Every structure is written in C-alpha cells, then in structure tokens.
Amino acid sequence: xxxxxxxxxxxxxxxxxxxxxxxxxxxxxxxxxxxxxxxxxxxxxxxxxxxxxxxxxxxxxxxxxxxxxxxxxxxxxxxxxxxxxxxxxxxxxxxxxxxxxxxxxxxxxxxxxxxxxxxxxxxxxxxxxxxxxxxxxxxxxxxxxxxxxxxxxxxxxxxxxxxxxxxxxxxxxxxxxxxxxxx
Amino acid sequence: xxxxxxxxxxxxxxxxxxxxxxxxxxxxxxxxxxxxxxxxxxxxxxxxxxxxxxxxxxxxxxxxxxxxxxxxxxxxxxxxxxxxxxxxxxxxxxxxxxxxxxxxxxxxxxxxxxxxxxxxxxxxxxxxxxxxxxxxxxxxxxxxxxxxxxxxxxxxxxxxxxxxxxxxxxxxxxxxxxxxxxx
Numbered sequence: 001x002x003x004x005x006x007x008x009x010x011x012x013x014x015x016x017x018x019x020x021x022x023x024x025x026x027x028x029x030x031x032x033x034x035x036x037x038x039x040x041x042x043x044x045x046x047x048x049x050x051x052x053x054x055x056x057x058x059x060x061x062x063x064x065x066x067x068x069x070x071x072x073x074x075x076x077x078x079x080x081x082x083x084x085x086x087x088x089x090x091x092x093x094x095x096x097x098x099x100x101x102x103x104x105x106x107x108x109x110x111x112x113x114x115x116x117x118x119x120x121x122x123x124x125x126x127x128x129x130x131x132x133x134x135x136x137x138x139x140x141x142x143x144x145x146x147x148x149x150x151x152x153x154x155x156x157x158x159x160x161x162x163x164x165x166x167x168x169x170x171x172x173x174x175x176x177x178x179x180x181x182x183x
Numbered sequence: 184x185x186x187x188x189x190x191x192x193x194x195x196x197x198x199x200x201x202x203x204x205x206x207x208x209x210x211x212x213x214x215x216x217x218x219x220x221x222x223x224x225x226x227x228x229x230x231x232x233x234x235x236x237x238x239x240x241x242x243x244x245x246x247x248x249x250x251x252x253x254x255x256x257x258x259x260x261x262x263x264x265x266x267x268x269x270x271x272x273x274x275x276x277x278x279x280x281x282x283x284x285x286x287x288x289x290x291x292x293x294x295x296x297x298x299x300x301x302x303x304x305x306x307x308x309x310x311x312x313x314x315x316x317x318x319x320x321x322x323x324x325x326x327x328x329x330x331x332x333x334x335x336x337x338x339x340x341x342x343x344x345x346x347x348x349x350x351x352x353x354x355x356x357x358x359x360x361x362x363x364x365x366x
Contacts, residue, residue: 006329009227
C-alpha cells in the first residue's frame with residue numbers, strides 16, 4: 001500500500017483546513033459567537049451553506065430557536081478572538097465585549113454581524129440534519145457582505161488583511177499562500 | 184455599514200477555499216472520479232464528513248447506488264487532474280487513465296483510492312439530505328490513509344508535497360501559506 005493507515009478519528013484532519021468562521025446568533029436578548037472550522041458552501045440556487053455544530057454548544061439552540069445565524073469570515077488578525085470563541089462557553093459571557101468585536105446590524109436577520117471580519121453572510125436556517133455527534137445547520141443566504149478592498153469576484157488572499165485562518169489541528173492554523181491560476 | 188453588499192449568489196466564495204478533494208467511487212464495473220470543493224468534517228464520534236454533490240453528476244448516483252465513496256486529498260501538483268475531473272463528465276471516460284492516476288485498493292470499500300494523493304478517506308454513506316440544488320453526502324469514515332512523511336497528527340503543509348489546493352473561484356486556487364500556532 002502506497003499510504004500509511006490513520007485512525008479513522010484522525011481522518012478529518014486531512015480536510016479540516018477550510019477557512020475558520022465565526023458564527024454569530026441572537027435569540028431574543030441572548031447573543032453569542034462561536035468559532036466553527038467545519039463549514040462549506042452547499043448550493044448555488046438558492047445560495048446555501050452548511051455548518052456542523054455540536055448540540056452542546058450554546059449557539060446550537062440559539063440557531064434552532066431563532067431560525068437564523070450569521071457566518072462571519074475572520075482574517076488572521078482575529079486569531080485571539082477565534083481561539084476565545086472556540087474554547088469558551090457563551091452562556092454567561094458577552095463575547096463581543098470580551099473580544100473587542102463590534103456588532104453591526106444586518107439587513108435580513110436580527111443576529112449581529114462582526115464588523116472586524118472580512119465579510120459576513122446572513123443565513124436563514126433551512127434544515128438541520130444530524131450527522132453523528134454534530135448537527136449540520138443548512139442555511140439559505142439571505143444577504144451577504146464583504147469589504148470591497150478584500151473581495152472582488154473572489155477573496156483577494158494576496159492581501160494580508162484578506163488572509164483567512166485555516167485550522168490544521170490543535171493550536172495550529174495556516175494562512176493562504178501562493179495563488180495559482182489554471183491555464 | 185462597514186461592509187459592502189454582495190449578491191447572495193457570491194457569498195459562498197467567502198468560504199469556498201477549503202481543500203479541494205477528489206471523490207472516487209465505484210458501482211459494479213463503473214468507476215469515476217470527480218472534483219469537489221465543498222467538503223467538511225461533520226462528526227468526531229463516529230468520525231464522519233460531508234460533501235455537497237449536484238444530482239446531475241455521474242458520481243452522485245454511483246454513490247447513492249453503492250453506498251460508499253472515497254475522499255482523496257490531492258496536492259497542488261495534481262492541479263491538472265483536479266481541473267479535468269471537475270470539468271469533464273465521467274460517463275464515458277476513464278479518468279484514472281486520462282489523468283495518469285493509479286487506482287489503489289482500499290480496505291473497507293470497493294471504490295479505488297488515488298495513489299498520487301496526500302491521503303484518502305474511505306467512507307460508507309450514512310445519509311444524503313438535500314440542500315438546495317445539491318445533495319449533502321454524509322459519510323462515516325471506515326478507514327483512512329495518508330503518506331506518513333506528509334501527515335503526523337496534522338497535515339504538514341510546510342512541506343511542498345503536502346500543500347493542498349484551495350479553490351478561490353473560477354480558475355483561481357491558492358496553496359497553504361505560513362503556519363501559526365495559538366499560544
């Protein structure tokens with residue numbers, strides 16, 4: 001065999017390094033932010049995305065109850081906030097205040113956008129199938145935002161401020177590197 | 184507003200740049216490979232992952248019929264194969280031959296692994312919920328493989344041969360760049 005065997009529990013680290021996102025949500029007067037490394041686009045028409053969230057997360061029930069959430073895309077400068085929002089339970093914390101993040105009003109959902117992000121995607125919950133020990137939150141994109149200097153028809157990762165964080169495992173992340181174009 | 188508005192149909196390009204994967208599958212004597220940019224881990228226990236695949240893809244029905252698939256993780260050296268397998272319909276093509284890829288036998292599934300990849304994850308289909316115009320194939324990891332020099336407890340993206348491809352949109356991809364560790 002050309003490969004070496006991995007424990008199945010390690011397999012996900014082969015595909016773990018999509019861009020880390022910060023999920024913000026609000027249900028009534030309860031607001032939270034959590035870090036998610038497991039997110040992907042899911043549909044073109046209508047535009048949809050999917051985020052895997054564990055049922056024990058405070059954010060899990062806020063999304064189920066409010067039927068909406070925001071996917072914020074942080075740059076590498078927000079590593080400390082990404083770590084904090086990924087390791088602290090939000091039930092009794094104001095993570096916007098703790099992380100010095102500014103809540104911005106969106107257009108279609110009540111959940112706040114994170115002003116320091118590269119961009120933010122407002123989503124309405126479409127379905128929430130279970131996958132093992134996580135729930136896949138499938139959201140329809142109802143509005144989307146980015147900083148124009150960081151996103152044209154694609155994310156301009158050549159610019160330092162547009163460099164997303166990609167989780168490799170444990171405390172390790174990487175930034176985007178060289179851009180290549182298929183000819 | 185601190186952000187500029189995007190068309191909702193553009194929103195997914197903010198989170199599009201997880202590692203591109205090559206999905207291989209086999210149903211009876213029909214084998215195929217397709218490129219997918221929309222994949223993510225989905226569960227720790229049991230280990231599961233999710234890949235969004237359009238119903239018009241040849242691979243879609245091969246997976247539904249065979250109940251299994253392999254997620255292969257290509258390095259940037261496989262850009263031509265990634266492009267080919269993402270733009271050609273596999274119904275009448277042998278993509279292994281066309282792309283000079285070597286089929287390797289796995290342990291738990293009949294679908295072949297791609298020997299030139301950094302690693303490969305054998306999956307049994309667990310569920311396949313619909314999200315808009317795509318199907319989310321949720322697979323349970325039944326075996327996993329990687330090249331030991333490229334993967335320890337995480338992918339060693341510092342090494343050129345372990346650099347995955349991340350789709351930014353259109354013909355543009357990036358490689359992983361600098362690694363950072365949260366202290």
